[in-house]
Amino acid sequence: MINFILNDLNISTDLPPTIVLLDFIRKEKMLTGTKEGCREGDCGACTVLLGELVKGTVKYKSVNSCLMPLGDASGKHVVTVEGINQKELSPVQATMVDEGGTQCGFCTPGFVVSMTGYFLNCSNLNTDDAIESLGGNICRCTGYGGIKRAASDSISIFENGKSDNGNHLENLISLKFIPDYFRGIKKRLEKISTNHKSVEKKSNVIISGGTDLYVQRWESLVGSKGNLISQNKKLSGISRIGKQINIGSAATIEEIKTSKLLQKYFPKWNNYLDLFGSLPIRNRATIGGNIVNASPIGDMVNILLALNSTVHLKDGKKKRSILLKNFYKGYKSLDKKKNEIVDKITFLTPSKNSLFNFEKISKRTYLDIASVNSSVYAESKSGKISNIHISAGGVAPIPLYLNNTCNYLKNKTIDTETIRNAAEISLKEISPISDARGSAEYKSLLLRQLFYAHFIKLFPQLVDPEKLL
Amino acid sequence: MKKEFSVVGKPIIREDGFDKITGRAKFADDYKFDGMLHAVMLRISETHAKINSINYSEVENDQAVNSIITSADIPGAKKVGMIKNDQPIFCDEVVVTPGDVLAMLVGEDTTRLRSALSKIKIDYTPLPTLTDPQKSLDPKSPLIHPELGSNLIIHHPLRKGNIEKGFTESDHILEQTYTTQLIEHAYIEPEAVIAIPLGQNGIKIIGSIQNPFSARKIIAAVVNLPLDKVQVIQAQLGGSFGGKDDTMCILSARAAVAAIKVNRPVKIRYTREESILESYKRHPYILNYKVGFKSSGKIKAMQIDILADGGAYCSMSPFVTWRSVVQATGPYEIENVHTDVRAVYTNNPYTGAMRGFGSPQPVFANESLMDEIALQLGMNPVEVRKINGLKAGSITATGQKLQNHDVNLLTVLDTATKETDFQNKWKKYKKDKSIIQKYDFNKPVFNNSQFIEPDQLIKKGIGLAVSYRGCSLGAEGIDAAACYLSIQNDGTIYLLSGLAENGQGLRTTFSIIVAEELGITTDNIFYLETDTSRVPDSGPTVASRATLMGGGAVKNAAEILRTRLEELIRAEWKLKAAEKIIFKNNLALITNHKSPITFQDLCKLAANRGVNLATIGWYKSPNVDWNEQTGQGDAYFTYVYGCQVAEVSVNQGTGEVYLDKITAVHDPGTVINKLGAEGQIYGGVTQGAGYGTLEEVTTENGLIRELNFDQYLILTAKDIGEIKPIIVEGKEIYGPWGAKSLGEPTLELTAAAISNAVCNALGKRFFNLPLNLEEILLGKKLRPVEVKRGSLL
């Protein structure tokens, strides 16, 4: 039995946990406000909110219901547009209509849900962040003009209407952003959570966020016994133990992006991960999935390679560790046995004299997989490199660690000449294939460009851009 | 003097806004009926193949399969088409493009039906394929439809003046070739339709159908029923942009055949992949331009040769390319013009109507060309357009004299360039040196002088494009529209147009027209669901003709009823002829009369006096004429004008183009629905910008690579910068209060303006759309092999 709350309704279902939430909502519950436009996380028409008890409050996040296994709704509050509707339009809805934020209306419920999610999540409101939260919703009709104005109008309504001593949820309820049944959700979830039994099943098919698996294989997953691991507390969390950072394999990209710990070590961390998918994708996508999916252009993998991370695998009681750079054997082939699951990823905290940079180029700046990406981690003293790790994605069948290039640079002092030579070496290490994200020729060119960009950004005094090459 | 409006041009919110914003609006896939079955399509992954036999024995006893639907089940026409009947409902003899459907399986569970599909054994022989339109007319190439004897779909010639003389008189001659790409409509709602058998009463269809009347005609032909036995209802349409016409007619016909056979409702609902695979797209064009001009900038002659890839079926190609032949020179007065536009068959995905309809392609070419002329003469883009631009009384390429409306080309140009400080910016950006000019295409690496700091790699550019556009269908067809209007005893109103709401806000526009005419507010008007059994055929909702034609019919209906109400008042109060009646603020005001009468009371009175307050309004376009041989005539009865300015930042290191701001100035005549009009500009510009920078359907031997939104990329909210709409309301004698069209002009200019802006930034011209990373960086399109995102493990 999977128990959860759908809008204002308690749900108990024994449908397979591997069917996608979207099908449950539309086909079983006939809540047709949630739409299906792509079934692969790229349009946002299926966006719903997922509320979860975190330290005594309910935290909401937007997710793509087309890629989420029903089982992961267990113990949660799922909100569709019907669960936002009240007698009168909410400010988000009213401003969307007034500003011309809806034309054909097919994308509209998705936008309403995402924008409402933004208000639920955040009390420090600004239009840019609100638009950022809509990055996973596409609209073909409106050109987003009316939608952007609606976001800013709604923020004004909230700011002008909120009472300063009321808590955020109460403010949202009194301003009709959400119906008042939201007030009781926390108590109801507390009851459900204690009752709910784990839906995990022993199975070879490990499903984490599902943002890779359901894209290609949803039909074969339906009805299969998937091992849903994304809610497994043992696999979650981001922590520092001594000099080591540990990231549980089920940590989501959004958790990693917003982690204060990681932001402390990497000042531009948030900006790097802004380029990963969209907010609803990041809310589900996990680090473990990114590693095991073995896509040559995975962004998280690319960063982790340059941090010289270690992958910790376990199979029941059996455990072993392997350096991430040694984990990939060939295109989508890993040094991992069928029953092994990724437990966590670790890397050493960056040393004081270290620098880090991540670069990604994609056809569409946002919500797109990289054409080429690259990361560098370098420890140096007055320009002399003592330790360096560089990764390159999209230029080989696997996420690539640039071994020869790193070896070449070790113990060298950075100057224009050295970087030029290093770039030459890197281009010999790669074997780009032409794929949907660009031709081989173009990718070599991009990598070189990104390679230079790293060093110009990190060592501006030592590398003379004008003299490079 | 300008008329004072009460509702027209005011920001009135959408009539259907409430349903849409709450998710209550019902789209086709949201309908479910008792006993409803689903149908899935049988296809082969071949571009051109002869089908020898199909063996269904493995699925005949499959529990999941209720019925197998083949062409043998079709009671009527087996081939259909908008213009030529060349498209089979089921392609069980020959497949001419990968989207072709051979047969269908019908059952309860689509997942199980899909796995049953793989058990059907198809014996076929692959045939030689034709995917290069330039080889279509080569006698050695295979014929796509052998019975037609040629791969030529249509040839539109246009001859004006003496082209040789024009070139002789020119000081300069410039020849350029441009190409544009195949693109997808990318409506977010995939196709869906349900057919419900009604026994003796025929069949009812509910679907995501753009043109219920075209669908009715085709369904009736296929199921062999008279028109009155086929009722087509348009569900809320989740975007169309011209794309839910042919495909939806055929899907509806298939669903109807199945529903009649199994005698249960049957639904077809496409996945995104099927939608992109089977639906028609925008024509890719190859455009050759030769232009002769004086040193003064005056164009003397233009010779144009355009080849459009129509793909496997004719669809709307003849009409799409007809608009191209009319507008190919751009909005310029040129004495000597010689144009040939041809559309040809290939095995590629077929192409048809799409918002813009044969104009974005030539606009990209001729507006790039105008900038080239300017650069060659050391002028700026504004000057050369002013010298040649159409003015009142100008003669167009088709020999038509522009009159009866404000020819506002130069007005929109001036407005846009002043607003953006165009000329200063253009000069400034042009001066800043760019590294890409020195770029060596054979050695795609930067040398030292080319490499600079990443932030400095960003260069700014500004560019503009102008266009004129004929309104409505023009000489393409008979142009008339109807509307049903009925006032109830309490003053509430039913309104229904024969044109369809496709998301563009037509219902709101029409409600505003009725409200204005009767002096009431829009909230008392109830818009009925589009249904072929309730209102006369009004032709297709295409060519941005809804406001002009449909609006004209609505105004006509409202005028008829207002006149009846006036007559009633005159009779009742025995008014003199000189006494005037004004309908305003829900009242009928009578000059010299003390107390006005409310609209509600007036309607009650009309009911008591037996006045008929229901009518059909009608609007027929003024006549146009056309000579097929010379391409001369009054192609359209009126035109609209637009100018867009694009401001971009280009990363020379990576080829990324950032769209900073687009200023769109349009003259759509009188604006009826202000919010709707601005919405059209935002939406059209964003689509046009996608066309210019990202969007492309590529094929490998006819097979589409970009089958979902992971690879077919449209702009997100974060990718498009500011859009500034500016509307200039020109005078016009036709249409409701002089309202014309806006939907398509907004889209046709943007790619051209962006391309000119990128050229301003980099000092290098691009001839092939879209301006994606590789085009900018390498100057050529490189075709990738197919790789889909997602987990293979």
Ligand SMILES: Cc1cc2nc3c(=O)[nH]c(=O)nc-3n(C[C@H](O)[C@H](O)[C@H](O)COP(=O)(O)OP(=O)(O)OC[C@H]3O[C@@H](n4cnc5c(N)ncnc54)[C@H](O)[C@@H]3O)c2cc1C
């Ligand atoms: C719209 C969209 C945009 C995207 N954008 C990006 C992007 O910008 N950058 C990027 O890198 N990726 C992107 N992705 C891909 C995807 O989101 C990531 O790869 C994500 O990290 C996968 O994580 P997941 O938890 O969803 O994986 P899942 O789909 O659950 O699993 C992926 C694979 O990993 C296996 N697996 C998962 N966890 C474990 C584990 N702990 N142990 C063993 N095996 C495991 C699964 O069995 C499966 O084979 C995008 C995807 C979508 C749909």
Ligand code: FES
């Ligand atoms: S259906 Fe498109 S994101 Fe889920």
Ligand code: FES
């Ligand atoms: S309103 Fe049509 S897709 Fe957004």
